[in-house]
Amino acid sequence: MQIRFDKLGVVIAAIVAYAAFAAPFATFRANRIVPGQARSILEALPTATGTLLLAIIVAAALVALFRTPLVLRLVASVVVLAALALLIGAAGTFLTPAGNTLARVSPASGFWILIFAFTLLLADVLTRLNLSPLARVGVLVVAALAIGLLLISGSWDNLSILKEYANRADSFWAEGSKHVTLALGSLAAAVIVGLPLGILCHRVERLHAGVLNVLNIIQTIPSIALFGLLIAPLGWVATHVPGAAALGIRGIGTAPAFVALFLYSLLPVVANTVVGLAGVPRAANDAARGMGMTDRQRLFGVEFPLAFPVILTGIRIVLVQNIGLATIAALIGGGGFGVFVFQGVGQTAMDLVLLGAVPTVALAFAAAIVLDAVIEMTATKRRVETA
Amino acid sequence: MIEIEGITKRYDSTTVVDDVSMVIEPRTVCVIVGTSGSGKTTLLRMINRLVEPTAGVIKLDGADNRSLPGYELRRSIGYAIQGHGLFPHRTVAQNIATVPVLLGWDKARIKARVDELMTLYQLDPDAFGPRYPHELSGGQQQRVGVARALAAEPNVLLMDEPFGALDPIIRNKAQEDLLAIQKRFGTTIILVTHDMEEAVHMGDKIAVMDAGKLVQYAKPAEILANPASAFVGTLVGASERPFRLLSLGRVRDAVEDGSAEGEAISGDASQRDALAELLWSGRPALPVKGADGKPLGRVTVDGLVKRAARPA
Numbered sequence: 001m002q003i004r005f006d007k008l009g010v011v012i013a014a015i016v017a018y019a020a021f022a023a024p025f026a027t028f029r030a031n032r033i034v035p036g037q038a039r040s041i042l043e044a045l046p047t048a049t050g051t052l053l054l055a056i057i058v059a060a061a062l063v064a065l066f067r068t069p070l071v072l073r074l075v076a077s078v079v080v081l082a083a084l085a086l087l088i089g090a091a092g093t094f095l096t097p098a099g100n101t102l103a104r105v106s107p108a109s110g111f112w113i114l115i116f117a118f119t120l121l122l123a124d125v126l127t128r129l130n131l132s133p134l135a136r137v138g139v140l141v142v143a144a145l146a147i148g149l150l151l152i153s154g155s156w157d158n159l160s161i162l163k164e165y166a167n168r169a170d171s172f173w174a175e176g177s178k179h180v181t182l183a184l185g186s187l188a189a190a191v192i193v194g195l196p197l198g199i200l201c202h203r204v205e206r207l208h209a210g211v212l213n214v215l216n217i218i219q220t221i222p223s224i225a226l227f228g229l230l231i232a233p234l235g236w237v238a239t240h241v242p243g244a245a246a247l248g249i250r251g252i253g254t255a256p257a258f259v260a261l262f263l264y265s266l267l268p269v270v271a272n273t274v275v276g277l278a279g280v281p282r283a284a285n286d287a288a289r290g291m292g293m294t295d296r297q298r299l300f301g302v303e304f305p306l307a308f309p310v311i312l313t314g315i316r317i318v319l320v321q322n323i324g325l326a327t328i329a330a331l332i333g334g335g336g337f338g339v340f341v342f343q344g345v346g347q348t349a350m351d352l353v354l355l356g357a358v359p360t361v362a363l364a365f366a367a368a369i370v371l372d373a374v375i376e377m378t379a380t381k382r383r384v385e386t387a
Numbered sequence: 388m389i390e391i392e393g394i395t396k397r398y399d400s401t402t403v404v405d406d407v408s409m410v411i412e413p414r415t416v417c418v419i420v421g422t423s424g425s426g427k428t429t430l431l432r433m434i435n436r437l438v439e440p441t442a443g444v445i446k447l448d449g450a451d452n453r454s455l456p457g458y459e460l461r462r463s464i465g466y467a468i469q470g471h472g473l474f475p476h477r478t479v480a481q482n483i484a485t486v487p488v489l490l491g492w493d494k495a496r497i498k499a500r501v502d503e504l505m506t507l508y509q510l511d512p513d514a515f516g517p518r519y520p521h522e523l524s525g526g527q528q529q530r531v532g533v534a535r536a537l538a539a540e541p542n543v544l545l546m547d548e549p550f551g552a553l554d555p556i557i558r559n560k561a562q563e564d565l566l567a568i569q570k571r572f573g574t575t576i577i578l579v580t581h582d583m584e585e586a587v588h589m590g591d592k593i594a595v596m597d598a599g600k601l602v603q604y605a606k607p608a609e610i611l612a613n614p615a616s617a618f619v620g621t622l623v624g625a626s627e628r629p630f631r632l633l634s635l636g637r638v639r640d641a642v643e644d645g646s647a648e649g650e651a652i653s654g655d656a657s658q659r660d661a662l663a664e665l666l667w668s669g670r671p672a673l674p675v676k677g678a679d680g681k682p683l684g685r686v687t688v689d690g691l692v693k694r695a696a697r698p699a
């Protein structure tokens with residue numbers, strides 16, 4: 001039998017070799033703000049466990065390197081990812097001196113690169129398996145449950161990021177819910193305003209260029225500058241419109257963050273609505289009128305369903321963008337996970353930065369997978385073909 | 388009856404349809420023929436008011452077509468658009484049910500009508516009903532398009548180049564099917580085409596359009612025999628004229644007494660097909676049989692050639 005290399009596998013194996021043998025697996029610090037010391041896999045874990053982990057990694061890298069059956073590749077990537085997840089917790093316990101509450105252990109570059117490499121392998125396998133949209137969401141749920149179990153089990157409790165969490169458990173969930181509210185709320189507002197605006201732009205030729213240009217310009221304003229621009233008008237509204245202040249409208253805080261995210265969201269929603277409606281086959285529109293549909297019936301019965309997958313694509317862009325952008329709401333006192341990021345930057349405490357960044361990335365990632373699945377399902381159900 | 392009186396459509400300064408007047412008798416097929424851009428589609432779409440005329444009146448059974456809101460008018464007139472215009476996001480059954488749903492028919496009645504039409508068009512309702520248009524062949528899509536136009540049992544059916552995208556064999560079949568259905572339901576059909584062959588074959592009357600004007604409106608034989616202008620003559624095609632004339636007649640009408648050798652031709656076949664068969668086989672005569680298979684007599688080359696001559 002001829003031995004053949006897998007193209008992506010070669011890259012993965014090279015990355016893994018570097019990460020496992022040359023890069024640090026974990027970082028140890030005497031307290032949360034001093035510079036850390038690197039620890040390799042063998043230094044970060046009891047000898048037997050460390051050797052076992054290395055053996056698993058090498059074996060999996062070999063599976064990746066050669067052309068092997070998909071199932072084997074799937075098992076290899078899942079086993080390594082599970083082992084890494086469990087053992088980084090073990091490294092925390094192993095490296096922290098007993099009774100020392102100040103020492104901090106965090107995952108280092110080697111760990112992150114290994115996670116990246118084997119996630120790449122897993123993603124490749126899942127793509128090649130050609131999973132249905134529902135199955136992909138299923139994989140996401142299983143992964144989320146596994147991470148949830150690890151968190152509850154306490155096996156990560158000795159990692160620095162969870163120590164930061166332990167100190168801020170209450171505010172973590174409060175800021176988290178503020179973050180999600182900001183991202184989803186501004187999305188909802190953008191959809192409520194953007195859909196009709198997009199329909200209007202589609203119907204009224206003269207509005208088209210003007211509206212899209214204005215939204216384009218807004219999109220290019222840096223977020224900090226946009227916050228600055230909003231302070232004055234919102235401050236004015238707060239002092240001059242009765243009841244506005246009671247609603248929480250102020251120059252700084254949640255209101256300008258919400259308004260900024262809303263403004264950024266408008267362009268993708270409006271533009272995709274316009275593009276989606278423009279892409280409705282002429283013949284379908286013509287037939288709808290010829291069959292005796294009123295304008296409303298045509299909009300809801302023909303144009304909208306046919307444009308829906310494209311509009312959803314816009315909503316997906318907005319949701320992922322908003323989950324990320326909501327981080328900067330913290331800059332003007334708007335709350336959200338950004339609070340930890342900016343506190344962490346201020347205190348040069350990387351762990352605190354991660355406490356804000358990791359959940360943000362995870363949320364964005366999950367949102368992308370779920371919406372991609374929804375888009376694919378609606379697109380296959382209402383396939384758009386003009387032929 | 389459809390009365391078109393002095394209908395004109397102008398876009399800015401260009402006149403697309405220019406003072407057209409014609410009367411279409413009920414339960415007949417009227418074919419509008421002309422070169423591309425001559426205003427056929429625009430004229431057709433003014434009947435169901437997808438296009439509003441600049442001047443003139445169109446009456447359907449005596450009533451001005453503006454006496455109803457446009458969408459209500461269109462629900463009462465069948466419309467098969469160029470291509471097929473099926474809704475890609477709706478199944479075949481849902482597509483056909485479009486107008487009945489708009490009219491608020493009850494579910495059972497809609498289902499019965501959809502099944503009836505699909506059966507009529509040789510599409511098994513259980514197999515094809517739940518499919519999406521892109522899962523059908525071009526010929527099937529076209530049939531669904533016509534079935535959709537017929538769904539609410541309209542008295543009038545407008546068709547814009549309905550067979551344009553079909554290959555010749557399927558096209559022939561589709562034309563025959565349409566004529567059969569027209570006879571069965573007594574629908575008044577106005578059909579647009581740029582193909583004179585199709586016009587002669589399908590039309591009880593042919594309306595020839597040129598640059599927005601109606602240049603001749605007459606029975607096919609009359610158009611072939613006496614084209615009103617050089618343009619109509621070109622459209623008819625000088626070298627095709629005798630054969631088109633023959634294609635209008637049935638073999639049964641050209642039967643002579645006597646008998647002939649060889650395979651008999653059906654009395655329902657066109658005289659053109661009979662002449663082609665005679666020329667091709669090099670024989671002077673062919674036996675003719677009736678629908679029941681009984682011999683009717685024979686057709687001869689000489690007899691057909693006389694019929695192909697310009698009528699006096």
Ligand SMILES: Nc1ncnc2c1ncn2[C@@H]1O[C@H](COP(=O)(O)OP(=O)(O)O)[C@@H](O)[C@H]1O
Nearest residue numbers: 398403421422423424425426427428429430579
């Ligand atoms: N909405 C419109 N605006 C301007 N010109 C039009 C419009 N619709 C049709 N026309 C013009 O009218 C002429 C006739 O068009 P049409 O009725 O579609 O011709 P046909 O169906 O015979 O090919 C063409 O020159 C076309 O460009």
Ligand SMILES: [Mg+2]
Nearest residue numbers: 427428429547
């Ligand atoms: Mg046309």
